[in-house]
Structure formats: structure tokens, C-alpha cells
Amino acid sequence: MNRTTATRELGQFKTLEQFIIERQESFPHSTGAFSRLLRDISVAAKIVNYHMRRAGLVDIYGDTGELNVQGEVQQKMDALAHREFVRALRRGGECCLIGSEEHAEAIPIRANGGSDGKYIVLLDPLDGSSNIEVNVSVGTIFSIYRMPEDHVGEVTLEDALQPGSKQVGAGYVVYGSSTMLVYTTGNGVNGFTLDPSIGEFLLSHPNIRTPKTGTMYAINEGNYNSFEDGLKKYIKWCQRKDKATGRPYKTRYIGSFVSDFHRNLLKGGIYIYPATASSPEGKLRLMYEANPMAFIVEQAGGRASDGHTPILQKQPRELHQRTPLYIGSEEMVRTAEAFLQGEMDLD
Numbered sequence: 001m002n003r004t005t006a007t008r009e010l011g012q013f014k015t016l017e018q019f020i021i022e023r024q025e026s027f028p029h030s031t032g033a034f035s036r037l038l039r040d041i042s043v044a045a046k047i048v049n050y051h052m053r054r055a056g057l058v059d060i061y062g063d064t065g066e067l068n069v070q071g072e073v074q075q076k077m078d079a080l081a082h083r084e085f086v087r088a089l090r091r092g093g094e095c096c097l098i099g100s101e102e103h104a105e106a107i108p109i110r111a112n113g114g115s116d117g118k119y120i121v122l123l124d125p126l127d128g129s130s131n132i133e134v135n136v137s138v139g140t141i142f143s144i145y146r147m148p149e150d151h152v153g154e155v156t157l158e159d160a161l162q163p164g165s166k167q168v169g170a171g172y173v174v175y176g177s178s179t180m181l182v183y184t185t186g187n188g189v190n191g192f193t194l195d196p197s198i199g200e201f202l203l204s205h206p207n208i209r210t211p212k213t214g215t216m217y218a219i220n221e222g223n224y225n226s227f228e229d230g231l232k233k234y235i236k237w238c239q240r241k242d243k244a245t246g247r248p249y250k251t252r253y254i255g256s257f258v259s260d261f262h263r264n265l266l267k268g269g270i271y272i273y274p275a276t277a278s279s280p281e282g283k284l285r286l287m288y289e290a291n292p293m294a295f296i297v298e299q300a301g302g303r304a305s306d307g308h309t310p311i312l313q314k315q316p317r318e319l320h321q322r323t324p325l326y327i328g329s330e331e332m333v334r335t336a337e338a339f340l341q342g343e344m345d346l347d
């Protein structure tokens with residue numbers, strides 16, 4: 001794809017905005033609210049990208065001296081990204097409630113003129129932010145729900161606690177060697193690369209399909225001793241030589257979920273963050289990390305589970321709930337599940 005795009009002129013690409021409008025026109029009763037919401041998100045992503053590209057030159061490295069709701073050190077860029085996304089969504093007026101990794105409570109939004117938007121946005125404004133100082137890719141992850149039909153009164157967190165299968169949109173932005181926005185609305189997955197010269201996201205990766213299997217696994221193996229037995233066996237299986245399946249697989253762990261996920265989505269692979277001794281529920285958050293990526297991966301032909309239950313079927317109990325996560329190429333995730341459930345063993 002990149003080989004051909006290199007020779008294409010800018011004007012031949014569809015912009016994100018054009019793409020969104022074309023999709024919207026195929027829904028005759030659409031009010032355009034969802035399209036405007038996506039536009040608001042993309043504007044915030046461009047602002048965060050602008051700041052990120054200058055990290056090292058201005059005072060945005062390092063931590064704020066505060067802990068976030070998870071008890072983790074909040075990086076200055078975490079706080080900045082949170083502020084920009086909340087601002088853009090507030091200004092846009094299509095969103096009635098925001099849940100963010102960087103804020104303990106859900107944030108209700110009262111839009112211009114008092115009328116509430118009808119979408120709920122849950123996000124990790126800057127995932128993997130401890131990597132910024134060393135110039136490693138980081139990302140934003142977002143999940144979109146509609147307000148429940150039967151909603152009455154004030155908007156509360158209860159309205160957001162819907163299983164991932166109810167998402168109406170999800171996406172991520174990876175701030176890497178280029179900046180890309182990848183999203184789905186349940187009708188395939190499309191990727192857009194930011195052209196910094198014209199400030200537009202351009203459709204560079206239409207209709208992304210993830211390989212059925214791959215040769216890369218991503219896991220923090222430093223935690224090996226606290227993995228459950230089935231997972232230990234699966235890791236050993238990945239490392240064994242086998243011509244037919246291309247093993248031993250390669251370990252590739254950036255420690256930045258969006259980047260690890262993005263690589264696996266395009267090339268095939270599995271990302272695992274299991275329950276460990278220090279994170280007995282897993283580390284990643286169900287509502288704004290696992291759910292949106294699970295929606296995307298399934299739309300691209302892949303699979304996501306907590307090792308037993310599909311991620312999108314899990315009923316959330318709280319905003320910052322964690323979950324073990326096995327996500328990526330369908331065959332690889334199924335094999336890992338088979339080891340966890342005792343259906344496969346090392347011979």
C-alpha cells in the first residue's frame with residue numbers, strides 16, 4: 001500500500017472529512033451528529049499531535065507530580081491530551097458524557113444552549129505516555145456509545161456501563177513515525193494518515209483486514225513467573241520450532257499498547273496482558289482500552305477475549321475496570337484460549 005501511495009499525489013486521497021460525509025449520506029435519516037463527533041475527535045488528535053511533535057523543545061516532558069485515578073504517575077502529556085479531548089468534545093456539543101483514564105469520575109457535558117448531545121465517549125487520552133521521553137510511539141484510544149433509549153433525567157455513569165457489543169464507534173490514533181487515525185463504526189476498519197503539510201487525515205489504509213494468523217507475540221515476559229500454567233505453556237509453545245506454523249514466533253513488545261496493537265493488526269500477531277501478581281485483574285482497562293480495540297480487531301477479522309469470555313460480551317461494573325486481554329489474529333487468540341482452558345498442551 002505504501003509503495004503505491006508514495007507515487008500518488010495529495011489530491012488523489014480522500015480526506016477523513018470527505019469519507020465521513022460519504023458514509024453519512026448512505027444513511028438517509030442521519031442528522032450528521034455522529035459525523036460531527038468524529039470530526040471533533042480528529043481535531044483534538046491533531047492538537048495533541050502538534051504538541052507531541054514538539055516534545056523535547058517545550059516543557060511537556062515528565063510528570064505533573066500528581067497521581068491519576070489508577071495511582072499511576074500522571075505525565076504532563078497525559079494531562080494535556082485529556083484537556084484537549086475534553087475541550088473538543090465539549091465545544092462540539094454532540095457528546096453528553098466523557099469517561100477518561102485521567103479522571104476519576106465520568107464527566108457530564110452540558111452542550112451549548114443546554115441541550116445534551118446523544119453520544120458517550122470513553123477514552124484513554126494518551127496510552128503508553130511513559131514512552132514519550134524516549135521517543136517511542138504512543139496513542140489515543142476512544143470508544144463511542146449512544147445514550148440508552150430508555151434514558152431519563154441526568155446523564156450518569158450508569159448510562160455508560162454498556163457491554164462493548166453496544167459500541168457504535170471506536171478508534172485509536174497512533175502518534176508514530178507518522179500519525180494515523182484508525183476507526184470503525186461496525187462497517188469495516190479504515191486508517192487515515194495525517195499529512196502534516198495540509199493538516200488533513202488522508203485515507204491511506206482502506207478496509208483493513210488483519211491476517212488470520214501471524215508470527216509475532218507481544219507480552220511483558222518479565223511477569224512470566226506469575227502467569228497461570230496455561231499461559232506459561234502457550235508461551236513455551238510459541239517458542240518451539242515448527243515449520244508449518246512458522247514457529248518459533250518473534251517476541252515484539254513495545255510497551256505501548258496502541259503501537260503493539262497497530263503492528264499486529266497490519267502484520268498479524270497476538271498481544272497479551274494477562275492477570276499477574278501485581279495486576280490480578282490484568283492491567284488494561286475494559287472500557288477505554290480493551291473494548292474499542294476488540295471492536296476494531298473483530299471488524300478487521302481478528303479476535304479478542306479475556307482468555308475465556310469475548311471482550312465485547314463483558315458487562316462492565318465500573319468505569320476504570322480492568323481485564324486480562326488476549327487480542328489479535330483469530331487463530332493465535334484461539335490457540336492461547338485452548339491452552340488456558342486445558343484443551344491444548346505441550347507434547
Ligand code: AHM
Nearest residue numbers: 072126127128129220255256257258
Ligand atoms: P497506561 O494506560 O497507563 O499508559 O498503561 C497502559 C500501558 C500499555 O500501553 C502497555 O501495553 C502496558 O501499559 C505496558 O505495561 P507493562 O509495563 O506492565 O508491560
Ligand code: MG
Nearest residue numbers: 124126127128
Ligand atoms: Mg492506557
